[in-house]
Amino acid sequence: MTRRLTLAHLYPRELNIYGDTGNVLVLRKRLQWRGLDAEVVGIGVGDPLPAGTDILLGGGGQDAAQGEIGQDFVRRGAELRAMADDGVVMLTICGSYQLLGHHFLTKDGQKIEGVAVLDVVTTGSDQRLIGNNSIDTRWGRLVGFENHSGLTELGTGVEPLGRTEAGRGNNGSDQTEGAVRDNVFGSYLHGPVLAKSPAFADELLRRAFARRGSDAALEPLDDSLALAAADVAARRPR
Amino acid sequence: MDLLAIWLGKLTLLVLRTAGRRGTALPGLVVEKVFPRFLTRRLARLPLGVVVVSGTNGKTTTTKMVATILGQRYRVLTNDTGGNFVRGVLTSVVQQSSWLGRTPAEVAVLELDEAHAVRFCQVYQPERLLLLNVLRDQLDRFGEIDTTAQLLGKVAARTTGHVVVNRDDPRLVAVAAGLSVEVSYFGVAPALRAQFPTDEELYGGDQRLSELKASVELLSLELGVGTELTLRIADTEQSLTLRAEGAHNAQNAAGAAAVALTFGLDPATIAAGLRAVQPAFGRGQSFDLGGRRVVLQLVKNPAGFRQSLRTVTGLRPAATVIAINDDYADGRDLSWLWDVEFASVLQGNSGRLVTSGTRAADMAVRLHYDGLPVEQVDPDLGRAVQQAAATVAPGDTVVVFSTYTAMWQLHQVLSRLTGVAL
Numbered sequence: 186m187t188r189r190l191t192l193a194h195l196y197p198r199e200l201n202i203y204g205d206t207g208n209v210l211v212l213r214k215r216l217q218w219r220g221l222d223a224e225v226v227g228i229g230v231g232d233p234l235p236a237g238t239d240i241l242l243g244g245g246g247q248d249a250a251q252g253e254i255g256q257d258f259v260r261r262g263a264e265l266r267a268m269a270d271d272g273v274v275m276l277t278i279c280g281s282y283q284l285l286g287h288h289f290l291t292k293d294g295q296k297i298e299g300v301a302v303l304d305v306v307t308t309g310s311d312q313r314l315i316g317n318n319s320i321d322t323r324w325g326r327l328v329g330f331e332n333h334s335g336l337t338e339l340g341t342g343v344e345p346l347g348r349t350e351a352g353r354g355n356n357g358s359d360q361t362e363g364a365v366r367d368n369v370f371g372s373y374l375h376g377p378v379l380a381k382s383p384a385f386a387d388e389l390l391r392r393a394f395a396r397r398g399s400d401a402a403l404e405p406l407d408d409s410l411a412l413a414a415a416d417v418a419a420r421r422p423r
Numbered sequence: 424m425d426l427l428a429i430w431l432g433k434l435t436l437l438v439l440r441t442a443g444r445r446g447t448a449l450p451g452l453v454v455e456k457v458f459p460r461f462l463t464r465r466l467a468r469l470p471l472g473v474v475v476v477s478g479t480n481g482k483t484t485t486t487k488m489v490a491t492i493l494g495q496r497y498r499v500l501t502n503d504t505g506g507n508f509v510r511g512v513l514t515s516v517v518q519q520s521s522w523l524g525r526t527p528a529e530v531a532v533l534e535l536d537e538a539h540a541v542r543f544c545q546v547y548q549p550e551r552l553l554l555l556n557v558l559r560d561q562l563d564r565f566g567e568i569d570t571t572a573q574l575l576g577k578v579a580a581r582t583t584g585h586v587v588v589n590r591d592d593p594r595l596v597a598v599a600a601g602l603s604v605e606v607s608y609f610g611v612a613p614a615l616r617a618q619f620p621t622d623e624e625l626y627g628g629d630q631r632l633s634e635l636k637a638s639v640e641l642l643s644l645e646l647g648v649g650t651e652l653t654l655r656i657a658d659t660e661q662s663l664t665l666r667a668e669g670a671h672n673a674q675n676a677a678g679a680a681a682v683a684l685t686f687g688l689d690p691a692t693i694a695a696g697l698r699a700v701q702p703a704f705g706r707g708q709s710f711d712l713g714g715r716r717v718v719l720q721l722v723k724n725p726a727g728f729r730q731s732l733r734t735v736t737g738l739r740p741a742a743t744v745i746a747i748n749d750d751y752a753d754g755r756d757l758s759w760l761w762d763v764e765f766a767s768v769l770q771g772n773s774g775r776l777v778t779s780g781t782r783a784a785d786m787a788v789r790l791h792y793d794g795l796p797v798e799q800v801d802p803d804l805g806r807a808v809q810q811a812a813a814t815v816a817p818g819d820t821v822v823v824f825s826t827y828t829a830m831w832q833l834h835q836v837l838s839r840l841t842g843v844a845l
Contacts, residue, residue, distance in 0.1 A: 198627045202559060202568075204761030207792070214792050227627075247567050317755065330756040375758040380788055410791055410800070414784035421749060421781070 187397045189222045190390070191235050195243035195281055197227040199254045203332065205244025205278045207377030211386050212240065219404045230257040234264060239393040240274040241265075243281025245333075245375065255297055258284050262300040269302045272396045274389050275369040278378065282363070282371030283307045283335055303364050303371050304342030305355075307335040316423030318352030318374060319415075320362040327382040328415045329374025331362075337373075339364055346372050351423065368392050381415040383408040425465065426524035428458040432517030450517055451510030462513050465520075466547050471497060471530035472584065473547065474682060477540045477575060478555030478595075480727040481675040483703045484667055485555060486534035488679035492696030493530055493686065500528035509535075509543045530686075537574040544581035552582040553682050555675065557594045558622050558726040559759070568622060572598060585685045589678060590635040592621055609681035610637040611674055615644060618670055618733075625726055625762075639681040644673050646737035654694070656680050661694035668707035668718060668738065671730040705830040707734070710837050714817035717808065719833065720824045723754070725762035731824060732768045738822055741815035743773040745790075746780040746804055746825040746833065753826040757785055766793040773822075775799075775814060779807035780829045804829055805836035 194209050213223040226235050230253070234241075246254075265285075269275065277285050286305035289297040293309075312334060319328040327347060336356040339345060345355070346363025354362035355373070363372035370389075372378060379386040387403050394401070435450040454461055466473050476486045490501040502515040512533050520526040535543050543549075557572045572594040579586050579598050588599040590608035599606045611619050613632050624630055638657060645651040650665040652673040665672055676697050683693045702708045705721035718738060722728040735743060749755050769776070769790075777799040778786040787797040801807040804825075811821050825833055 201626045201762075203756070204758035207758070207761030210761070210792055214794075247569060330758055332756065375756065377758060377761055380761070380792065381785070410784060410788050410797075413800075414782070414788045417782065417784050421755075423755070 187394060187399050188220075189224060190216065190239040190393050191237045192223050192225045193234055193238045193241045194225055194227050195241065195277075196229065196246070196254050198229060200244045200246035200280055202247065203245050203279070203330075203375040205375060205377050208244070208276060208278070208379045209242050211377065211379040212242075212390060215383075215386055215390060215406065218406055230254060234261070234268075238268065238273055239397070240276070240389060241268070242275075243277040243285075245279030245281065255284070259298050259300060265300050265302050269367060269369050272368050272392075274393045274396070275302070276379075276389060277369075277371045278375060279333055279373055282373065283337065285369070285371055286337065289335060302369055303366055304340030305337050305364050305371070306340070307337045310334050310336050312357070314353035314357055314373070316352065317418060317421050318349055318354070318362070318423075319419045320347035320349045320352070320354070320374070322347035322385070324385040324388045325382070326415065326419065327372070327374055327378055327385055328418045329372075329376035329378040329381070331373045332375060333373050337364075342366060346370060368396070376418075381411050381418060383411050425458070425461060428454050428461040429517055429520045429524050430522070431457060432514065433522065436514070436518065448510045448514070451513030454513055454517060455510060462509070462516065463547050465516050465526055466531060468526070469500070469528060469531055471686070472550030473531045473533060474551040474553065475540055475543065475549040475578065475582070476532065476534050476553045476555070477537060477578060478553075478589075479537075479558040479571070479724065480730075481555050481671055481678075482534045482536070484672055484700075484706045485553065485675040485679050486532055487703045488676055488697060488700050489553070489682050490532040491700045492679060492683045492688065492693055493532065495692060495696050496686075496688065497529040498527055500526065500531040502533050509539055509546065512543065537571050537578075540578045541574050544578050548581050548583050550582070550584040551587070551682060551685060552579055552585075553587045553678055554579065554589060554592075554595045554598065555678055556589055556592050556726075558625075558724060559762075568594075576601070587678065587681045587685065589674075590633040590637055591616065591619060593623070593631065596633065596635065605685075607638045607681055607685065608633075608635045609639045609677040610635070611641040611677065612643075615641060618644070619674055620726070622726065625729070637677075637681070638684050639677045641673055641677045644670055646670060646734065652676065654680055656690035656693055657684060659690045661690055663694050663698045665697065666700065666707070667702035668709075668734045669720070669731055670733060671727065672707065704834070705825065710841050712809075712812045712821075712837065712841060715812045715815055716818075716820045717812060717837065718820060718822045719830065720822065721830050722824050722826060725759050728760075728763045728824070729768075732763070732765070735768060735772045735822055738820050739772065740822040741774040741819035742777060742811040742821045743769065743775070744777045744779055744807055744811050744821065744823045744825075745786050746807070746823060746829040747778070747782040747786045748780045748826050748829040749782050750828045752828050757782055760786065760789045764793070765790055766795060769795055775811065777801065777807050777811050779804050780826065783807075804832050808833060808836065809840070
């Protein structure tokens, strides 16, 4: 049985605001607390993706930083689409979620190509969708903080990750938040989202192990602190 | 006209005080509405003009340092009441003017955050500007760090006399490059640079040493009870102890000294001024609580938190309380707590760990994932601090890291418990 997962962390230097790096820490710790382990590989511009990548993680960044990594990311398009088809687990937040789509059309009409792993398109806007947000998903409630000006529309090739009642979600109009296709997840929830959504964190780990043929259940952990924090966060004003 | 404005402002202050309220914005707002040009006229009369202090971290303490140094020679008007916005400045002017309408000051030292500094400069072009740093702070308010740097660029472009810049912050050096007014720099010695990471370095970027010549340079630093440091001010070395805890305050002292040099003050006088600076609100203040020493450290963003955390290595507390609120003034988004690495500093140095504030549970989760056991999670700030103090021995130290609104609440609690007006 596989006891060690390979976590590839996209652009830790460029896409690193809003604490999304915390998602990497949450997954690694949840493995270690169970006597399992993770190898975390940071992927910078030009670095190869590890052949045995089990989980790919990406965060959000400054607009300028997204420009710096844009071309490098697009060059990886075919490889990333093959990985997604092969069931590699991906969790992308904010900027990296947008780049996983077909393209991002900026406010001034510039078209930034994505890698078309997710059937979504994003358009820049003058509004900023910002505030606490909690969404209902198949894996329970996910709690986080959204902060973006790009408006994302979902195509037919993806499902929404969840629905938002009080937040703005993908685009502020259709109440959807994030996108899912196979084992690929995109979301606007910072927080980092996995910190207060332990069931979802374990779902990602479970899928990664299942893809490697080990279906053993993950030992339960004491998540009372995380769930208490999620309860508090969900009650806070936007 | 101005006399009426001052009376109007003073009456508003009196009404607020009678109602038991602490107001830094309302008197300013009232005067601004009725006498929109009052502030400009008043500031234009100051013979030595206005110094604006801006940047992400350290504004309040640095403003206090500049005001204290200059205060040895001049009569200084400053907004040390925490109202770091234009209306707060107006309130300070009203407070510090007499009922006869005189503002007995020769120079103003004003703390302004990035956005308010831009607005202030549309009303008044300051003679001097001190730019401390640009770090990611409450991005939910300002958007992005590059936007923040652009705001400071606008302020610098409106400054008429002298701009003092942290040479170790590449975004600020870029701002200074385009200026036609006099520019001077402060900085830390290369050997100390690793202790003062820039925003890029905090997030894994390579360290880049500046080749710019600094008029004031931080040469050495020793953290403990008080912060011992050596500054090179112009051509002389000055050793001194700061009462405010923390390495960041030593860097701020270099910035304040560089501003004082532009007034022609001599290095010994500048050092004497720095020695006399009392810690500002929540910036390394300490209190006696039943024989235990409680040290308060305000935290607002990852860079500041990392710097403040390091004080535990000097203070060796028996308990550490981390109090996190998420009101507007704190920043609603707490994601940034995950950009601070706690384990390497707190492990073995923190004593008992307690979390508090509205987001006590969030903070406990953060520490849990860093492998640090939290012994108590109590959203009630007063209770958390009192219990933390009660569990340690007399003579021991409790360090409290706290966000802005939590710090106000703590001040009220500690004032009541210690009988000291804060």
